[in-house]
Amino acid sequence: MTKKYDIAIIGAGAAGLTAAFTAAGFSKKTVLIDKNLPGGECTWSGCIPSKSLINIAKEVHHAKKYSPELNIDTSEVLRDIQNVIQKVYAGESPEVLQQAGIDFINAYATFTGPNTIEVGGETIEAKKIILSTGSTPLVPPIDGLSDVDYLTNETIFKLESFPKTMTILGAGPIGVELSQALNRLGIQVTLVEKADRILSNDDEELALMIQERLKQEGVTIHTGATAVKAAQQGKQIKLTVEKDDQEMTVSNEGLLVALGRQANVSGYNLETAGVEYDKKRIQVDEHMETTAKGIYAIGDVVGPYQLSHMANAQGITATQNAILPINRKMKYDHVTWCTYTDPELGQSGLTEAQAREKHGDSIRVYEHDYADIDRANTKKDSIGKVKIVLDKKGYILGASILGDRAGEIISQIQTLKTLGINMGKLSSVIHPYPTYSEVLVKIGKKVYVDNLLNQPVVKTFNKAKAGELPVGKIGLYGAAAAAAGVGIANMAVQNNSKPQLGVKNGRLKEMPSTPNAVSSQTTVKGKFVPAWPYNGSKEQAKKNVLGMLKSYEGVRIVQVSHNYIYAVETSKLMRFKDDIEFYFNDAAQQIEFRSASRVGYSDQGVNRKRYEEMRKRYSSISTHTRNS
Numbered sequence: 001m002t003k004k005y006d007i008a009i010i011g012a013g014a015a016g017l018t019a020a021f022t023a024a025g026f027s028k029k030t031v032l033i034d035k036n037l038p039g040g041e042c043t044w045s046g047c048i049p050s051k052s053l054i055n056i057a058k059e060v061h062h063a064k065k066y067s068p069e070l071n072i073d074t075s076e077v078l079r080d081i082q083n084v085i086q087k088v089y090a091g092e093s094p095e096v097l098q099q100a101g102i103d104f105i106n107a108y109a110t111f112t113g114p115n116t117i118e119v120g121g122e123t124i125e126a127k128k129i130i131l132s133t134g135s136t137p138l139v140p141p142i143d144g145l146s147d148v149d150y151l152t153n154e155t156i157f158k159l160e161s162f163p164k165t166m167t168i169l170g171a172g173p174i175g176v177e178l179s180q181a182l183n184r185l186g187i188q189v190t191l192v193e194k195a196d197r198i199l200s201n202d203d204e205e206l207a208l209m210i211q212e213r214l215k216q217e218g219v220t221i222h223t224g225a226t227a228v229k230a231a232q233q234g235k236q237i238k239l240t241v242e243k244d245d246q247e248m249t250v251s252n253e254g255l256l257v258a259l260g261r262q263a264n265v266s267g268y269n270l271e272t273a274g275v276e277y278d279k280k281r282i283q284v285d286e287h288m289e290t291t292a293k294g295i296y297a298i299g300d301v302v303g304p305y306q307l308s309h310m311a312n313a314q315g316i317t318a319t320q321n322a323i324l325p326i327n328r329k330m331k332y333d334h335v336t337w338c339t340y341t342d343p344e345l346g347q348s349g350l351t352e353a354q355a356r357e358k359h360g361d362s363i364r365v366y367e368h369d370y371a372d373i374d375r376a377n378t379k380k381d382s383i384g385k386v387k388i389v390l391d392k393k394g395y396i397l398g399a400s401i402l403g404d405r406a407g408e409i410i411s412q413i414q415t416l417k418t419l420g421i422n423m424g425k426l427s428s429v430i431h432p433y434p435t436y437s438e439v440l441v442k443i444g445k446k447v448y449v450d451n452l453l454n455q456p457v458v459k460t461f462n463k464a465k466a467g468e469l470p471v472g473k474i475g476l477y478g479a480a481a482a483a484a485g486v487g488i489a490n491m492a493v494q495n496n497s498k499p500q501l502g503v504k505n506g507r508l509k510e511m512p513s514t515p516n517a518v519s520s521q522t523t524v525k526g527k528f529v530p531a532w533p534y535n536g537s538k539e540q541a542k543k544n545v546l547g548m549l550k551s552y553e554g555v556r557i558v559q560v561s562h563n564y565i566y567a568v569e570t571s572k573l574m575r576f577k578d579d580i581e582f583y584f585n586d587a588a589q590q591i592e593f594r595s596a597s598r599v600g601y602s603d604q605g606v607n608r609k610r611y612e613e614m615r616k617r618y619s620s621i622s623t624h625t626r627n628s
């Protein structure tokens, strides 16, 4: 009998599960098929067990700082990892799928036609088919390798206990994460890598920092080293390695092959369905559709990034294209990943080197060391660095972060990048103190300043200031705007020029640190302005001041209290705000005055001019009221 479905999905890993839930969410009759239990590599042999191992190893590592003799029973560790796997699996079991309206079939699927599949003796016919058949560990034809009992990610977490010594072949994310974690549990690890450094897809400087950290922790690392032969010698696996034209051997109890992934493209009759592929991937277009109409492919079997979250993104795109009358494109501009070493290494978009290659030297690169982050300094041996690469307008092209919580911090960058928000905007976002994410606000402030300094009007002004342009050629507007712009820029950098408003101990609070303020209470020469006499009762003086303030366009009265009036003037051109304060000093029967611009740069005497202007209006009003 043939069972008919709207959507059939082969492979119940990260990609297939996402596709199935999406299809079922649109009330499509959905079947999900897997030769194994749902969850795929991520749950059973990838993300989940590796991150669980990393967590345990991290705890052990930190505990060992205070108890160096700590011995770890790795069989306990492996049992804990299996428990974690079961916890995650519970959220994607066949029962859970059934509740979501998804039929799960636990069998091997093979194409029998363009829209028919044979599954455990039954035939499934589907309007649309999605292939999410994943990948398997790549094991190259190294001489003797197939004769030794090597491990891969598919077998290592199923061990009873870890070997005491281990060679790890391949220093990509999997090899590097596992070498640090195993070493921390007391296993003697040797990492062998063909390239001249570890993590070759990541920023070089940051990858070398983590390489150094691994060495400090006791991992032996051979880079530029190619494995050419493997042989079992008693309990040891001997690996022959070529390095600098010389042969050397690395012998350990265990050998983990972590040399990348191989797409699962054979064994299920793709040819019958007209799906083209090569040994690296199934061929798809930007809508995730294969060369056979109505058949889509997603996840590791397609690439180009073999990561769970990319598989999820492809799953949503493909399923929506399959069931809705739309044609969404899968874009990879916003790729991101994190390597979960301690500290973590996160990446969003382009590395600096990639950005330079693509955009030339117009890019702007912002760097910040973890040593300058208070939260990082609360930890003894913290290392890290943040690199953010922007286009010339301040939009994010990419970021690389090495440091504690890099995976979380990079997610914030990823949000800004994906939503097209200028990095400078982060300057005004309040973050809790002390957090690692604060680093982004610090960088945001620098970007904000640079954005401002890059504005044509400010550039012109600065050129004139530097004598590169005749000043006469710049209009007053340009100069004032530029000056104010630079002022804001300075303020943003210093972030300490917030005016101290209000009254304290019978005085206006101390002068702000900005250079452009005038006050009748300052002792600073050149900034002193005389107070105004009441010329009558205080109440009348207050009325006169309020009348005077109301006669100005752009002045807003913010606060009027017993002895104090506070107003804000917003300039027309650039909408800069200046604070104006009056204190009614009953003992001296005079009105103290202060005017301060919020920008930290000379504003060509605006406050002094304002004072003179206001004083004239005030005395004209008070003369008028006295005489009337």
Ligand SMILES: Cc1cc2nc3c(=O)[nH]c(=O)nc-3n(C[C@H](O)[C@H](O)[C@H](O)COP(=O)(O)OP(=O)(O)OC[C@H]3O[C@@H](n4cnc5c(N)ncnc54)[C@H](O)[C@@H]3O)c2cc1C
Pocket: 010, 011, 012, 013, 014, 015, 016, 033, 034, 035, 036, 037, 039, 040, 041, 042, 043, 045, 046, 047, 048, 050, 107, 108, 109, 110, 132, 133, 134, 135, 153, 174, 264, 267, 268, 298, 299, 300, 301, 306, 307, 308, 309, 310, 311, 340
């Ligand atoms: C050690 C390790 C750590 C990792 N850590 C991370 C990480 O931290 N973050 C991250 O984003 N990614 C990580 N990854 C990568 C991630 O696991 C994969 O990108 C992701 O699981 C791929 O999902 P998928 O659905 O494409 O394939 P898979 O999960 O491999 O699923 C494919 C499924 O298809 C089934 N199948 C294949 N052919 C057939 C057939 N003919 N009939 C029936 N069933 C079939 C298989 O049984 C399998 O269940 C890690 C990988 C490894 C190995």
